Amino acid sequence: MADDAPENEEVAAPKKSGLGKGLMIGFISVVVLVETALFFFLVPxxxxxxxxxEARLIQSVQEGQQKVEELTDEENSVEEVLIGQFGETFSPLDTQDHYRVELNLFGLVRKKDLEKMNAEKTSKEGRIRHAVRMKIRMSDLSELDENQLGLLQRRILTTCNHLLEDDLLLSVGFRDYQLYKE
Incomplete structure (x- = not known):
């Protein structure tokens, strides 16, 4: 009976109910399922x-390109620069008549080169004026007609760009142009 007593004590101890473990396992299972569902539905x-x-990268590249294009457009925009006002009296080589040419000469320069052009124009103003006057005087009378001024413009442009440090002038033109026979 002594051996029977310990068996009876073990049997006499109340068994824990599985309800607590079941609730704990159920709660943990619900938490795991909720976390898994949140992961699948909320995490991209x-x-x-x-x-x-990729969309953000494309957008930032396009914005950068637009800024660069705006800066480039601004730098490459063309500005007018007054080169000078000229009035020359001359006698063409083939006649004894005297003629007078009066013109306002301007040049087209990129905006980024405008300061450099103004600095060079003021430092070389005498040479530029002399070269333009010589081109006018050395021209034939037919070249000084209003419908033939392209050749004179090209000569003046080439001469001015040659005198300047860089080819800053894109083109030259005449604001006012008059040819008088005296």
């Missing part, structure tokens, strides 16, 4: 992340 997939990153 790899494709979504890469598509979003």
């Amino acid at each position: 997939s790899a494709e979504e992340v890469s598509a979003l990153a």
